[in-house]
Each structure stands twice: as C-alpha cells, then as structure tokens.
Amino acid sequence: MAEQYKLTYFNGRGAGEIIRLVFAVAGQQYEDERVPRDQWPQRKPDMPMQQMPVLTITKGGKSTVFCQSGAISKHLARKFGLFGSNxxxxxxxxxxxxxxxxxxxxxxxxxxxxxxxxxxxxxxxxxxxxxxxxxxxxxxxxxxxxxxxxxxxxxxxxxxxxxxxxxxxxxxxxxxxxxxxxxxxxxxxxxxxxxxxxxxxxxxxxxxxxxx
Ligand SMILES: N[C@@H](CCC(=O)N[C@@H](CS)C(=O)NCC(=O)O)C(=O)O
Structure with a gap:
C-alpha cells in the first residue's frame, strides 16, 4: 500500500526546504502544510519535539508524525534513490x-x-x-x-x-x-x-x- 505524506512547517524555507526539494526531485506528491505564526502556539504541544518541520506518513489508515529535518530528508532520500549508489x-x-x-x-x-x-x-x-x-x-x-x-x-x-x-x-x-x-x-x-x-x-x- 502506498504511503501518503504531509510536511508541516512554517511558511518559510528554513529547515523545511530540503524536504520539499527531495519531494520535488522524486516527483512525489505530498501535502505542503504551512502553519501561520499565530497558530503555532496551539499546534506546538502536538509536535513530537515541539518544533517543526514534521512529516506525517500515513499508511494503511495509520499515521505517524516524524520530526528532525535531517532524519526526514535522509529517510526520504534513501527511499527515492537520492542517497548514492552504494x-x-x-x-x-x-x-x-x-x-x-x-x-x-x-x-x-x-x-x-x-x-x-x-x-x-x-x-x-x-x-x-x-x-x-x-x-x-x-x-x-x-x-x-x-x-x-x-x-x-x-x-x-x-x-x-x-x-x-x-x-x-x-x-x-x-x-x-x-x-x-x-x-x-x-x-x-x-x-x-x-x-x-x-x-x-x-x-x-x-x-x-x-x-x-
Ligand atoms: N533540529 C531540528 C530543529 C527544528 C527547529 O529549530 N525548528 C524551528 C523552526 S526552524 C521551530 O520549530 N521553532 C519554533 C519553536 O521552537 O517554537 C530540525 O532540524 O528539524
């Protein structure tokens, strides 16, 4: 079953942009959710490390929220063949x-x-x-x-x-x-x-x- 992706970050490039670039090169569809600054205080407590970006992966009706831009971009790069040949x-x-x-x-x-x-x-x-x-x-x-x-x-x-x-x-x-x-x-x-x-x-x- 295919996975669905949602990236949640501020309306900025910052730590979220490398993930968007990986999705772009992979040609992978995802939801690019941009949280307005004034909504951040309400959203913050729900984030695993109380920071963004986070990636929500949904598979078989189950969603998991992952944090840390480095971990997320490396995971996706491995998955989409962007992490070298050996x-x-x-x-x-x-x-x-x-x-x-x-x-x-x-x-x-x-x-x-x-x-x-x-x-x-x-x-x-x-x-x-x-x-x-x-x-x-x-x-x-x-x-x-x-x-x-x-x-x-x-x-x-x-x-x-x-x-x-x-x-x-x-x-x-x-x-x-x-x-x-x-x-x-x-x-x-x-x-x-x-x-x-x-x-x-x-x-x-x-x-x-x-x-x-
Ligand atoms: N090591 C984390 C750092 C995340 C981080 O510092 N996020 C900032 C935005 S770039 C944030 O959520 N700031 C709001 C806050 O901490 O309340 C990553 O690379 O994902």
Whole structure:
C-alpha cells in the first residue's frame, strides 16, 4: 500500500526546504502544510519535539508524525534513490551533510548572536574561514570522484543540500560570499547545475513566496 505524506512547517524555507526539494526531485506528491505564526502556539504541544518541520506518513489508515529535518530528508532520500549508489557513497553524502551543518551553525552564530561585536567577528569567521573550509572539502571530494555531482555519478541529497545552502545564504543577504570566485567556483557551479535540473526548476518556479 502506498504511503501518503504531509510536511508541516512554517511558511518559510528554513529547515523545511530540503524536504520539499527531495519531494520535488522524486516527483512525489505530498501535502505542503504551512502553519501561520499565530497558530503555532496551539499546534506546538502536538509536535513530537515541539518544533517543526514534521512529516506525517500515513499508511494503511495509520499515521505517524516524524520530526528532525535531517532524519526526514535522509529517510526520504534513501527511499527515492537520492542517497548514492552504494554504502561508501552514502557515507560520503552523510559526511557532506554534517560538514554543511557545521558551516551553517557558524553562520547562525553571526545571525542570531546578541553582542554586536561578537556577531561581526562571527561573520568574519564565517566568510573567511568556514566557507573556504567547506569549499576546500567539497573540491577535494568532487576531484576524488571526477564527477560533476557532489558525490558519485548522479544527483543526491548532497547536491540538493549544497543548492539549498547557497540559496538560503543568498536569500538571507549574505550573497557576497559567492563573489570570492577562486574559492567558491566549483561549489557555485554545482548550485547552477542543480538549479537548472528540470525537476528543481519546476519547483522553484511554483514555490510560494515566504517570510524567510
Ligand atoms: N533540529 C531540528 C530543529 C527544528 C527547529 O529549530 N525548528 C524551528 C523552526 S526552524 C521551530 O520549530 N521553532 C519554533 C519553536 O521552537 O517554537 C530540525 O532540524 O528539524
């Protein structure tokens, strides 16, 4: 029996967008529920970790609500053939996702800190250390496999995550990090490759405007 999916998140890209990208590339139908901010206090207690995104999977009349964007996107990517072609590729995809997560956390320090001087310092660290460090790692892996994709010979969750990372950073007003062309060239080329994928393009053309 086929499973039915409902993704519940705010009207934003944030931690929900990687899941929407997986659904888009898989060509999988799902309900994209966007909870208005003013309804969140009523909905919060019903969420497993009192946070979103959550994915509700319904099968044979039984529904289960799953949380954690990383767990959800990995589960769906495995299910839809977007998690590499073998165990080594799956390992490398996971490695890249964690490395992206570290880089994103460095940006969050700069965005959400309270001390202005500390925030400035964190932004400098993000631009001058974190992004180049991730790009170096990305180039290393890509060269090892000699592929246009991040890992292996086909599009995977690693590519979608890199795309989402570049997209979200640009949208949040830090797009000037991509001006550092010698450092970011290959990463940005992957962003453009994913952006031009017809399945991704179809989603980008129709995705709703959102707060963040
Ligand atoms: N590790 C979680 C983090 C989820 C998270 O922080 N969700 C935020 C939105 S991005 C949230 O629900 N905030 C509202 C709240 O905590 O009340 C994930 O990746 O799913």
């Amino acid at each position: 165990e080594t590729e799956a390992f490398l995809i996971d490695e890249m996702l964690e490395s992206l997560g570290d880089t994103m956390r460095d940006l969050q320090k700069a965005m959400f800190g309270t001390d202005e001087n500390q925030k400035k310092e964190s932004m400098k660290n993000f631009k001058e250390t974190s992004v180049p460090r991730f790009c170096r790692f990305f180039n290393l892996r890509q060269k090892e496999f000699g592929s246009k994709y991040a890992i292996g010979e086909k599009l995977s969750l690693a590519d979608l995550s890199v795309f989402n990372f570049v997209d979200q950073i640009t949208r949040r007003g830090f797009g000037d990090v991509w001006d550092n062309k010698p450092v970011v060239k290959e990463l940005y080329e992957l962003f453009e490759l994913v952006q031009s994928d017809s399945r991704v393009k179809t989603w980008l053309d129709k995705r709703p405007d959102s707060e963040f």
